Amino acid sequence: MSTFQLTNSAVKLGDIPPESAIIALGNELLVATESWKKGKTFAKGKVLTLHRPPGNGNESSWYCRVSQHDKEDATFDEFWSKLGVNKAENEKQFVSAIKQVAEVKRISATQSIWTLYYTYPPPVSPRVFTVLQTTYLSSAAPRSGYVAFDFSVS
Template structure:
């Protein structure tokens, strides 16, 4: 059975090759250019798109696209925060993420992380465990890809890894991001994701909030990045 990017989790022993994951990520990112246009968000300059659930998909897909000048962040600055220690950085600008832990480092460009989210009552905490794979193409235009696929640590042989997961309802997400350095030095940031929060949250509620949720990550990232950039300039 061939692998496809979906919210169906894989066990660590069954992880596809980095080449396979990046190739599939590129396919999704290219296809997102023809998805249904959705809401635009002025904050962060974000345009959203979506694709209905297709064959093999566990959930519909959502996409956001934004373009950024060097004043926002350069290509190298985006890459250093979105591709290196990604989960630890996300904890700094996504308020719901309270804890992260590296479960297993597979290679310099691939590792398993677990992320613990908390939400206002009555929603219980959620645990998302993902394999993150990064790929940097230095040819012009420079392009960086970050792919996250859901991982299942409940199987035999993974007991020690599972101990690193916090207690909470298991959610699942798959996401692919692409940074492209444009001719004028600005950066296009494209992200596509498919997810399920798990538990008893109705699908229509989870899906209806997705465009706003994924769009908010852009201004949240920029606000956080500018605080650390300012600190670095001051030293």
């Protein structure tokens, strides 16, 4: 079990957990989703939504989307090029609410801090999110990769 906790509070730059801890937290969360409540499905059953209600104490609700793809949809390298490399810039192409993205700091080849400027229909005000994105590409077979938690950074 990791010594770091998942929270919805912003993390200061000096308090960012090591990449190995972030990946461990990601793996723990991924395993936990197997017991979460199933929600709606989309794209002819290829995309499933899951939800975990808030827990005791300060635990927040969690939501996730799991998608399964066939070889005909795209290759692993094609998916990784959009999700594992400059995810924020690529996300802007597919999420109409994102108007601007900027890389704030490159920490390492697999970690960077980004700002994303979102606009929503009124009455919601525009928002800027500053996030840490950590990626991990496994060398084990079958090929897998993670785009780990988007920690809110202050």
